[in-house]
Amino acid sequence: xxxxxxxxxxxxxxxxxxxxxxxxxxxxxxxxxxWYRQYSxxxxxxxxxxxxxxxKEDGRFTAQLNKASQYVxxxxxxxxxxxxxxxxxxxxxxxxxxxxxxxxxxLKVEL
Amino acid sequence: xxxxxxxxKYLFRKEGQNVTLSCExxxxxxxxxxxxxxxxxxxxxxxxxxxVNDFQKGDIAEGYSVSREKKESFPLTVxxxxxxPTAFYLCASSTARIDPGEQYFGPGTRLTxx
Numbered sequence: 001x002x003x004x005x006x007x008x009x010x011x012x013x014x015x016x017x018x019x020x021x022x023x024x025x026x027x028x029x030x031x032x033x034x035w036y037r038q039y040s041x042x043x044x045x046x047x048x049x050x051x052x053x054x055x056k057e058d059g060r061f062t063a064q065l066n067k068a069s070q071y072v073x074x075x076x077x078x079x080x081x082x083x084x085x086x087x088x089x090x091x092x093x094x095x096x097x098x099x100x101x102x103x104x105x106x107l108k109v110e111l
Numbered sequence: 112x113x114x115x116x117x118x119x120k121y122l123f124r125k126e127g128q129n130v131t132l133s134c135e136x137x138x139x140x141x142x143x144x145x146x147x148x149x150x151x152x153x154x155x156x157x158x159x160x161x162x163v164n165d166f167q168k169g170d171i172a173e174g175y176s177v178s179r180e181k182k183e184s185f186p187l188t189v190x191x192x193x194x195x196p197t198a199f200y201l202c203a204s205s206t207a208r209i210d211p212g213e214q215y216f217g218p219g220t221r222l223t224x225x
Contacts, residue, residue, distance in 0.1 A: 008151070034212045043201055043216040044154070051210075088153060090212065097142065097161060097211040098169065101153035 002027040002093040006102035014110055019076040021105050023089030030091040033065060033072045038086045079109045115217035117202050122222045132187045132220045134202035142211060143185035144203040160185055196224045
């Protein structure tokens with residue numbers, strides 16, 4: 001069974017700090033990786049995806065991928081209380097059409 | 112307004128009854144997916160469909176059935192054979208023109224079976 005692992009948290013950071021969310025995956029054949037944000041009681045929404053080793057930046061968000069270490073991370077700069085949510089990491093194993101999701105990391109941004 | 116709709120938002124059923132959850136999209140997406148989410152858990156794939164009149168089992172298909180007679184619609188039936196049906200059910204869609212992992216989710220249906 002291909003797996004995506006995340007620390008469930010909660011991860012607490014002060015407002016304005018950098019939040020760092022981490023994820024490891026087991027399928028070396030995975031080619032694409034995704035970060036979804038899920039507010040409590042709501043459905044997930046896609047915030048970032050990354051295919052290549054290195055960093056990908058979009059506004060306050062940076063996704064980092066290291067395929068050798070099978071490691072994906074999401075950095076949120078200048079964290080805001082509105083960033084408080086659960087962040088789900090997912091990969092697309094073997095290049096297929098299905099995603100494998102991690103259990104999510106709960107982020108709390110405190111005033 | 113393009114998007115995915117799921118109805119109803121909350122659904123209550125007695126044990127032993129089948130129940131059908133609706134999912135409709137007007138995004139013109141080819142692929143549609145059904146996930147289940149339990150408290151504190153990630154999403155687990157129940158069924159998915161990449162094209163009309165075709166669908167595949169996901170990781171937890173037992174006790175569920177689907178149909179895909181129209182591109183816009185992908186209803187999920189939770190049968191009485193599903194041992195633990197109470198959960199948050201999410202429908203999603205994606206297009207082959209972008210990565211299948213770029214999925215758009217509906218608002219979800221919370222099913223409670225007593």
